[in-house]
Amino acid sequence: MSESRDHLVYRSKLPTSFVLSCIAAPPRASRPPFANRARRFTKGCFVSDEKHHRFLQVAIGEARKGLDSGGIPIGSVLVIDGEIVGRGHNQRVQKESAILHAEMDALENAGRLTASEYQRSVLYSTLSPCDMCSGTALLYRIPRIVIGENRTFRGPEDYLRSRGVELILLDDQECIDLMTQFVKDKPGLWNEDIGV
Numbered sequence: 025m026s027e028s029r030d031h032l033v034y035r036s037k038l039p040t041s042f043v044l045s046c047i048a049a050p051p052r053a054s055r056p057p058f059a060n061r062a063r064r065f066t067k068g069c070f071v072s073d074e075k076h077h078r079f080l081q082v083a084i085g086e087a088r089k090g091l092d093s094g095g096i097p098i099g100s101v102l103v104i105d106g107e108i109v110g111r112g113h114n115q116r117v118q119k120e121s122a123i124l125h126a127e128m129d130a131l132e133n134a135g136r137l138t139a140s141e142y143q144r145s146v147l148y149s150t151l152s153p154c155d156m157c158s159g160t161a162l163l164y165r166i167p168r169i170v171i172g173e174n175r176t177f178r179g180p181e182d183y184l185r186s187r188g189v190e191l192i193l194l195d196d197q198e199c200i201d202l203m204t205q206f207v208k209d210k211p212g213l214w215n216e217d218i219g220v
């Protein structure tokens with residue numbers, strides 16, 4: 025695990041004593057061994073991360089919808105006050121769109137929102153947002169982005185952090201598998217989507 029991932033894991037508002045008790049507690053025998061500490065935290069201790077996983081599952085559903093319709097398997101949801109207000113998936117193939125990445129599609133489907141609504145929203149994406157989607161999040165001052173994975177592609181995460189955006193990386197195996205398989209199957213389409 026890289027230092028940056030450790031940094032994300034420790035970005036919890038839970039009391040230090042509780043966090044330490046989670047670290048000290050051995051995983052239950054009935055559970056499979058944790059692949060890394062981030063997963064151990066998210067599944068074992070942090071209630072708020074359970075909520076993130078729930079919304080990520082909806083984003084994964086969008087990604088699969090995109091894959092099933094011949095597109096790129098990346099999904100996204102926009103959440104305000106615990107409710108999904110927009111969802112979408114990459115539309116490069118389906119709508120011949122150069123700009124409807126999953127995050128843009130979710131924002132588009134959320135329709136017009138006020139500045140204060142954006143400023144208390146959370147953007148979920150199965151993949152680390154690219155320059156375009158990150159820029160849109162900055163434009164609307166979306167304060168928090170939850171990322172399914174950043175192993176197959178990593179957007180300008182450090183820049184987002186430097187601009188005050190909180191990033192939460194879930195390092196989700198299903199997201200990793202979806203993109204790994206897709207990049208293997210259709211490298212040309214993937215390169216087209218990220219301008220390579």
Ligand SMILES: [Zn+2]
Pocket residue numbers: 125126127153154155156157158
């Ligand atoms: Zn994008």
